[in-house]
Amino acid sequence: MSIFLFRLGGRIARRRGLVLAVWGMLLAALIGGASMLGTHYDDSFVIPGTQSQQGQDLLADRFGLTGTSGQVLITSTAGPITGRAAKGAVADIVDDIDGLAGVATSNPLTGDYPLVSDDSRSTIAQVRFTSPAPSDQTLDAVTDAATPSASSDLETWIGGDAFKDTSEPSRVPELLGLLVSFLILAVTFGSLLAAGMPILSSLVGVGVTMSSIVLITSVATVSSSAPTLAEMLGLAVGIDYALFILSRHRRHLGEGHSPTEAMSRALATAGSAVVFAGATVVIALTGLSVARIPVLTVMGLSAAAAVSIAVLLALTLLPAVALLLGERLRPKPRTPKERKVRRSRRHAGGTAEPRPPRTGFGTLWVRATTKVPLLTIAAVLALFALAASPASELRLALPDNSTAPTDTPQRETYDEITKAFGVGYNSPLSVTADIITSSDPSDTVDQLASKVAAVPDVVAILQATPNQEADTGLVALIPAEGQTAASTSELVQDLRDRSAGWEEELDVSDILVTGQTAINIDVSQRLGDALLPFASLVIGLSVVLLMIVFRSIAVPLKATLGYLLSVGAAFGAVVAAFQWGWLDPWMGESAGPIVSFLPIFVMGVLFGLAMDYEMFLVSAMREDYVQSRDPQQAVLRGFRASSVVVTAAALIMTSVFVAFIPGGSSTIKPIALGLAVGVAVDAFIVRMTLVPAVMVMLGHRAWWLPGWLDRLLPEVDVEGAALHRKIDYEEWEAGTGRTSLLARQLVVREGGPPIDVIAPPGTVTEVRVPSGVDERTLGQVLVGRTPARGGELVVGGRLLPEQREEVNRAATLVELGRADPASVTEERIRATARLASSRRSVQREHVDRTLALAAELDAHVGPGGSAVLWPATVQAAQALARQVEVVVLSGRDDLLLADDRRRADRLAAALADRGAGVVLLRTAPDEYSEPHDHDGVRTPTALTPTGRQVSHE
Structure with missing residues (x-):
């Protein structure tokens, strides 16, 4: 790998203009195509093989209920909703909505189960859409049809699953995050020109990724959260990967190498580590497919594509720009003496002496943390035990309108329905049954409805009817609590447990519990079941990969333990902020369960990022240990060589994730916070505090690996050891023939x-x-x-x-x-x-x-x-x-x-x-x-x- 990347640097130097042109044309083509086709996001969850999905497919086939649903709460301000004038006005609203293309509804005040609130002033009209993701024009038309005239005595609120907050979030926090990243880069490099290059590279990567996702929405189901997650991750890793390579390039320039040689060496060393680090993130993100939920799989693949593009840009576009700038990126000597030596060596064609190391905060920090290693380890473990303790109360659910910002229409509708009817009316369930053998389909469905109504936590029956062919029955019911409540999940399971007895008693078959609420519960259940296998996959992958790279047993085990500590702290922060509601006044959210796919997504992303920092920090220690065989000095010198870059990278990534919290959706905010906290604690507490202490405590044992295992593991050159051997060989060959x-x-x-x-x-x-x-x-x-x-x-x-x-x-x-x-x-x-x-x-x-x-x-x-x-x-x-x-x-x-x-x-x-x-x-x-x-x-x-x-x- 390192030799291939070394040669790649030379090829890019000869064709840097072509590389820039290719990326420019690709970006322009993708943006143009995305602009023409537009976005077609779909937030519906399809989970093949579950009972709720089978029931949903049955509703689409037998009842024509193919799309998502909405609700219109209608309240009378001048008497009961069942009064003649009010009933007529309700019928007019229902007829107007039902007359729209792609929309169906029925009058909630007619039929066997009229729906009226306890105070007789409100009713709810259920709206069905033929599309799983109705267009904005269709939703606007429903809103217009459901809005009464100014002189009417009715008030309406429109909400439900179909009505989500589709407004574009503010980009100001993201711009502030980029500004903070630019300032960190400027301080790290001491050059505004160099500081802008990683920002440019990451923005190109985000543009390519986002445009590609928009194009994919025309042919595949993509969640509206997928592009935001891809953007967030693409910015973070794009800046970090470019930082790693550019900092190594400038270091080689400071040693007196030509720009082409410096970039070739930077790609062979830091570039190899970037490829490895990016590969770990991509593997972890593609591992999201273990949940077997297509929307989540696409979300993981979108984020993995963003990381892959960031790696490609760091290996191609960044070198092309750097080589185009040439000598302007060469760091300036700090002192007049260094400048004189640099000029004399450059004039003589030699290599400048490397800068003498300075005693800075990083050196003082590593000496302090390794002075009494056991004390440092105990303090860090105690801190993590406290930080991770809230994670034991983690509750998972897919978000509904109860977690939407309080000033949005869908949240207002949710709250009004809760006040008028109860929270369960926001989360209706459906029970379907095959009644083809029944001689009296209507009576059979009524009997099924009576049994469903008798189940604890069922507060009302909205509908009980066979379809037109009289072969399938439908019972719509209301649970006592909302979708995210534990009692609702228990009710779904209770109904499924009773279905076998009902089938035998009523002579029906295939009773299914379905509806969007049941689907969301099944998704959460499947995600919870997939968490342990995914965690095992990630942990096992972590141990094997690090064992291959570092040829050690202790280093992978220590790295994996540190990763788990970081995950625990991230989950603890998310629970405290969003489930306990500590940050409600600043977040604009209401306390509630955490989005179901957060644990598996945060674990996957944080795994790759944690391995990044482990790689860049510990590889420097290993390189020094191989040469000096002094384990304590190897930790000190390795930390000093890599801590500045790791610190800058962690600060940049944390600032990028934090920037997505203020303007993010209810899905994005907890993920962004979890990643921000996870990256910060992993970089500064685990990798830069716990790791040096453990390495010093273990001494030579940190690098021990049994001979038989060493022979089984493949050789992977991550830090460019092969390149150094190649250079040594070529220098030897130049002198001997x-x-x-x-x-x-x-x-x-x-x-x-x-x-x-x-x-x-x-x-x-x-x-x-x-x-x-x-x-x-x-x-x-x-x-x-x-x-x-x-x-x-x-x-x-x-x-x-x-x-x-x-x-x-x-x-x-x-x-x-x-x-x-x-x-x-x-x-x-x-x-x-x-x-x-x-x-x-x-x-x-x-x-x-x-x-x-x-x-x-x-x-x-x-x-x-x-x-x-x-x-x-x-x-x-x-x-x-x-x-x-x-x-x-x-x-x-x-x-x-x-x-x-x-x-x-x-x-x-x-x-x-x-x-x-x-x-x-x-x-x-x-x-x-x-x-x-x-x-x-x-x-x-x-x-x-x-x-x-x-x-x-």
Whole structure:
């Protein structure tokens, strides 16, 4: 990864104008398309497989109730609502609403169950829409039709599920959040120009994401909360990821590197960490699909797309802008002496000395927190126990109009219905039954309604009727309390528990409890059931990923514990603010349950962000520990190297999340607060206080990993270790000459002897295989087929194990002692050609070239006493046809005839003559112990501990 990103920096430097143009055109195209198509958000929840969804589908099919619903509260100000004049006025309003396209309603004062309040002054007309997300024009038309004339004695309030607050929230808080972020960046960089770049990158990312979501709403169901969540997360991570890369770029510029080299190194190091950090957030967000709720899945995917775009912009657009600005981003020396040294070194073409570290607040802080580690750990745990205690009372529910701002029409309607009828009338339920076997459908439905009415917490029956085909019955009922009340959830479950007995007693089937209230309850239940599996997934992923990165057991366990502490504090703050109502005067909300998907969403996002800070902070400690082996000093120096950037990143992310609280919806506000608190406590209390104390307390044990587990875990280069090795190798090669293969202290098996090999191109390098080492295994290691147990290996300028796939294409192993007649046939060569390409002409060319090369090599090698080298010659010809750079010849000398060993020498010389770097593995202990000449192969004077270079005469 780091090497790929290093090369990406060079490519962007050569095409920075093109990169800027591509992003500009993409943004313009997406914004144009979104403007033409418009938004089509849908806040309805569809949960396949639940009883409430089955019932809703049945209502749509049998009763034509396909869309969402609304309510019109009608109150008489001059006497009972059942008076002649009032009844006529109510009928006129109902007829006006029912006459609208896509809308259906009925008179609530007629039929078997007339609906009148206890004071006889109010009634409620239920409005049904054919669309699950009615347009603003339809909603406005219903509002106009339901509004009585100024001279009327009626008052109306319009609300219900269809009527949500669709007004655009104020962008002022978000702009203030961006301003705070800009100021933090300006202080961090000491440059206004540099401070504006992460802001620009994040705004482009938000523009691309939001426009894409608008386009997707035309073909998929997308919640109106999805773009806000994506915007909030896109801004936060977009600024942070750009900050990480730009700060590393400026640091390399300060060391005297050219802009292209500085950006290439920044991408290889900080860019690798950004890719890893972004991947963890994306994985966590896509994990929201475990709840199996399509709207939530789309919400998670939208946020994951915002993070992915932020990563792409940080890796492409930001470098392009930075390289376009060039030297203007180079930090200025702090003192006249530094400026003089910088000028002299730049004039001489050298590298400036890095700035000497200064003792700042970060250094003083880490020394204080690690002086008595146990005391710090105990204090932090006690603080988190207090902060997380409110989370034990967390209650979840989907929001309804009871949580809407008090000055909105839907909230006013909710409150008026509650005053006139009771809170349960805002949350009607429906019971459906298959009555096709009934001889008297109306009587059967009435009997079902009587049984439903007798259930505790059922306060009224609104409707009991069969459909026109008389095969399905519908009973509409009112619970005692609202949707978010525990008694309503218990009532839904009670009705479902009684349904089996009613089916047998009334000779009906498939009794279902449904309606929007039941759907919301089922969604909350499913989200609650998914919380533990999702938490297990996130925690398990956290442990595995960090174990791979840090090669440690203690570090992942400590990081995961810290993450759980941060989640607990975030949930505690949300419960205190929104469920207990501590911040009601400032939030404009009423105390109530927390939105059901908040825990799973906050856990997913906070997981990725917490791993960001763990990565950038602890990776610096690990880098120092690997070099110094001093665990305490590694913590101090690693903290000092990364704390400034982590502090700035955490402050920026917290300010962005806080900016979405004042103007957010009832869904967004608690999520934004939870993320703001979670990020703040995770960065400043967990990562920058608890982590250093734990690391110092553990000492060397913090970096312990069992050998067997180390071998099982894949190698992941996050902090650019491969890049440093690549640079070291290139500097070494510049001083000693090109090599096709370089092995230093290479260990093939545990406890085996180290092997050193230097193989230049166009040269045969003989390597005597040490006793106890299998020459075939050594050959597979040298060409990247088998991982080494230790040491350093570079093949064709490519590092192992990081560039294993490239090495597999650039190197091949020819086993001399294997006689496989099938491998010499033309059909076997044709099979290899078919794998190389699907084009017949290319296959024929490959076969012809391979056969020609095999003939040339065979003529050069000459006849021998055995046929075992002929397959080897074909393998070598296939390698040359693929233009491999390195060929390793392996065969046990004691199993080969003397003539065959001479043929092996000639084959090696022929391959070297064609430019390949050839490594010839020898197993005979003494035969080649001294330099000698024979059959066109001679040894020069350059020797390695186990390798000798020979060249073709």
